[in-house]
Amino acid sequence: MTGRWTVGVDFGGTNVKVGLVSSTGRVEAIRVLASQEVGRPARFVASVSEAVGRLSRSVGERPSTLRGVGVGVPGPVDVRRDVVECLVNVPGWRGVPLRRLLERRLRCRCAVDNDANLAALGEFAFGAGRGAACLVCLTLGTGVGGGLVLDGSLVHGAGGAAGEVGHMVIDPRGPRCGCGARGCLEAHVGTAALLRMGRRALRQGAGPLRRLSQASGGGLTPELLSRAARLGDARAQRIWTAFGRWLGIGVANLVNLLNPDRVVLGGGVAGAWSLFYPSLSRTVRAQALGPAVRAVRVVRARLGTRAGVVGAAVLLWEGTGGKPA
Amino acid sequence: MTGRWTVGVDFGGTNVKVGLVSSTGRVEAIRVLASQEVGRPARFVASVSEAVGRLSRSVGERPSTLRGVGVGVPGPVDVRRDVVECLVNVPGWRGVPLRRLLERRLRCRCAVDNDANLAALGEFAFGAGRGAACLVCLTLGTGVGGGLVLDGSLVHGAGGAAGEVGHMVIDPRGPRCGCGARGCLEAHVGTAALLRMGRRALRQGAGPLRRLSQASGGGLTPELLSRAARLGDARAQRIWTAFGRWLGIGVANLVNLLNPDRVVLGGGVAGAWSLFYPSLSRTVRAQALGPAVRAVRVVRARLGTRAGVVGAAVLLWEGTGGKPA
Numbered sequence: 001m002t003g004r005w006t007v008g009v010d011f012g013g014t015n016v017k018v019g020l021v022s023s024t025g026r027v028e029a030i031r032v033l034a035s036q037e038v039g040r041p042a043r044f045v046a047s048v049s050e051a052v053g054r055l056s057r058s059v060g061e062r063p064s065t066l067r068g069v070g071v072g073v074p075g076p077v078d079v080r081r082d083v084v085e086c087l088v089n090v091p092g093w094r095g096v097p098l099r100r101l102l103e104r105r106l107r108c109r110c111a112v113d114n115d116a117n118l119a120a121l122g123e124f125a126f127g128a129g130r131g132a133a134c135l136v137c138l139t140l141g142t143g144v145g146g147g148l149v150l151d152g153s154l155v156h157g158a159g160g161a162a163g164e165v166g167h168m169v170i171d172p173r174g175p176r177c178g179c180g181a182r183g184c185l186e187a188h189v190g191t192a193a194l195l196r197m198g199r200r201a202l203r204q205g206a207g208p209l210r211r212l213s214q215a216s217g218g219g220l221t222p223e224l225l226s227r228a229a230r231l232g233d234a235r236a237q238r239i240w241t242a243f244g245r246w247l248g249i250g251v252a253n254l255v256n257l258l259n260p261d262r263v264v265l266g267g268g269v270a271g272a273w274s275l276f277y278p279s280l281s282r283t284v285r286a287q288a289l290g291p292a293v294r295a296v297r298v299v300r301a302r303l304g305t306r307a308g309v310v311g312a313a314v315l316l317w318e319g320t321g322g323k324p325a
Numbered sequence: 326m327t328g329r330w331t332v333g334v335d336f337g338g339t340n341v342k343v344g345l346v347s348s349t350g351r352v353e354a355i356r357v358l359a360s361q362e363v364g365r366p367a368r369f370v371a372s373v374s375e376a377v378g379r380l381s382r383s384v385g386e387r388p389s390t391l392r393g394v395g396v397g398v399p400g401p402v403d404v405r406r407d408v409v410e411c412l413v414n415v416p417g418w419r420g421v422p423l424r425r426l427l428e429r430r431l432r433c434r435c436a437v438d439n440d441a442n443l444a445a446l447g448e449f450a451f452g453a454g455r456g457a458a459c460l461v462c463l464t465l466g467t468g469v470g471g472g473l474v475l476d477g478s479l480v481h482g483a484g485g486a487a488g489e490v491g492h493m494v495i496d497p498r499g500p501r502c503g504c505g506a507r508g509c510l511e512a513h514v515g516t517a518a519l520l521r522m523g524r525r526a527l528r529q530g531a532g533p534l535r536r537l538s539q540a541s542g543g544g545l546t547p548e549l550l551s552r553a554a555r556l557g558d559a560r561a562q563r564i565w566t567a568f569g570r571w572l573g574i575g576v577a578n579l580v581n582l583l584n585p586d587r588v589v590l591g592g593g594v595a596g597a598w599s600l601f602y603p604s605l606s607r608t609v610r611a612q613a614l615g616p617a618v619r620a621v622r623v624v625r626a627r628l629g630t631r632a633g634v635v636g637a638a639v640l641l642w643e644g645t646g647g648k649p650a
Contacts, residue, residue: 076616078616085616132483133483134482134483134487146582148582150475150480150482155475155583156584157459157475157583157584157585157617157620158457158458158459158584158585158586158620158621159584159586159616159617159620160584161584161614161616161617161620162459162582162583162584163582163584164581164582164584164614164617165581165582167581167612167613167614168578168581168582169495169574169577169578169612170494170495170496170497171495171496171497171498172495172496172574173496179614180611181577181611181612249494249497252494252506253493253494253578254582256489256490256492256493257471257473257487257488257489257490257493257579257582258480258482258487259481259482259483259484259485259486259487259488259489260482260483261483261484286505286506287492287494287506288492289486289489289492289504291401291403291410291484291486292482292484292486292489295482295483295484295486296483
């Protein structure tokens with residue numbers, strides 16, 4: 001219970017990463033399982049427990065001598081009922097008491113939270129959010145995830161569903177979002193929106209974007225859009241400018257609402273940082289109110305794909321007062 | 326310091342209300358000062374202190390035997406630097422250490438916070454937010470103020486400027502807001518927006534709205550708009566439907582972001598509740614995500630114009646652990 005080592009588990013769409021995390025937030029070793037193979041709750045508990053056992057033995061511990069095991073899942077966790085409410089795109093996970101199932105198996109303290117919350121917590125403790133009092137973290141990818149850390153604690157809301165930044169409507173006549181509403185932040189800056197704009201640009205003319213797409217067999221990805229923009233493709237550059245403007249509206253709303261001193265942007269799409277940051281920053285400065293703008297820094301995430309594993313480990317420390325002991 | 330009585334002060338645009346509040350949240354007695362006469366900090370401290378002295382003597386106490394004095398001000402309070410940052414529409418209040426000035430004069434514990442925060446805190450402790458874990462309170466009037474109470478504590482953000490719900494952009498091609506941005510919630514549901522829509526309706530045709538306006542010498546107020554709608558004026562009714570839809574977009578965004586179990590709507594314009602609630606409720610249910618919608622109740626404020634005074638008193642209890650002792 002009071003060991004030096006914590007295990008952080010990040011249940012992603014493709015992989016389940018199980019990492020051994022030191023008390024300084026370093027990921028010492030990692031085991032990667034295929035999400036499809038460990039999908040159902042019982043199987044997940046068995047596979048993760050086995051990985052935890054191997055990792056703990058590699059540093060001369062047993063699961064029961066670890067500080068604990070934290071798990072991030074891709075869906076809301078009802079912190080009051082202590083169950084995983086449901087998972088996005090993974091069947092068989094409705095109302096699962098994952099924390100209790102893991103504790104029974106591993107005989108150490110376990111904790112479960114939403115993956116976007118844990119990315120925020122990881123960045124807060126050991127990444128780009130270090131030293132902040134109030135942090136908003138956005139994860140930019142297929143969807144737009146969000147996590148809020150206020151005065152050192154994760155915000156869960158009444159039922160664990162807080163942080164749904166991606167479904168903030170910023171344009172009610174805008175494009176339809178996967179959730180059914182119109183003009184959500186995600187409908188403007190999620191991967192699907194980027195690709196929609198990219199396909200339009202491809203149809204409109206030649207240039208680096210078309211060449212890159214043809215070289216990749218007609219493919220189109222956010223990464224390809226950013227390479228084209230860096231090679232001088234004006235249409236691709238305009239897409240990232242628009243992306244920054246829409247994201248800036250969302251960030252400015254969060255700045256006005258929560259007055260954070262740090263906004264951290266992570267996820268794969270944040271790799272295009274230099275392409276969208278200028279218009280993002282202009283929009284935030286134009287739209288957010290003076291005192292709130294002066295208090296905030298908008299920065300790029302630092303932990304990369306480790307954020308989830310590190311944050312899941314920090315969750316155990318949070319339970320002991322929010323700080324590594 | 327440990328008395329039964331607390332004084333709550335609400336510094337409004339027209340009046341400064343100084344109220345004696347019991348430990349059950351009842352406003353026992355109130356003194357009203359004209360804001361214009363007590364505008365500057367030194368004068369404000371002197372006048373409020375005199376009123377506090379009179380009120381405390383009326384129940385056989387001295388200021389120094391009160392539990393304390395809480396003050397709500399119309400502007401951001403920097404909780405870390407412990408100063409009133411500035412006040413909206415009141416000159417001479419930049420960086421004023423109001424809490425310390427009052428404590429020196431009154432020799433009892435004092436606390437200062439933003440007025441919209443304190444309305445939220447008052448409703449949370451003794452009004453429509455009773456029993457909630459996470460509450461969002463919107464004050465509808467000339468502006469749209471907001472206060473957030475999460476897990477029983479006010480959210481201040483990094484510098485005390487959190488809660489600026491009114492300047493959430495929900496329509497970037499919408500009407501220009503007083504803050505300079507376009508399509509803020511306030512630009513759609515603040516009094517100025519209601520009156521703009523009302524003037525257009527007046528020009529368009531006869532009916533109860535025009536009759537009521539002519540009877541009041543050509544005047545137009547939100548109250549008159551709601552009377553006309555209740556008398557069956559279709560144009561006035563459409564204005565409140567639109568009002569509810571825009572407000573619903575803002576409320577749904579807050580529900581997705583913070584997953585509150587209670588949203589409380591107060592302020593003068595909330596008097597038109599039955600006229601805007603149907604479209605508000607429809608919008609929130611259509612736009613907010615399932616788990617968050619199921620967790621929340623959107624209700625009308627209960628404390629009316631006393632919310633600020635009661636909330637200012639609760640601020641003193643919050644300092645002692647968030648609960649009336």
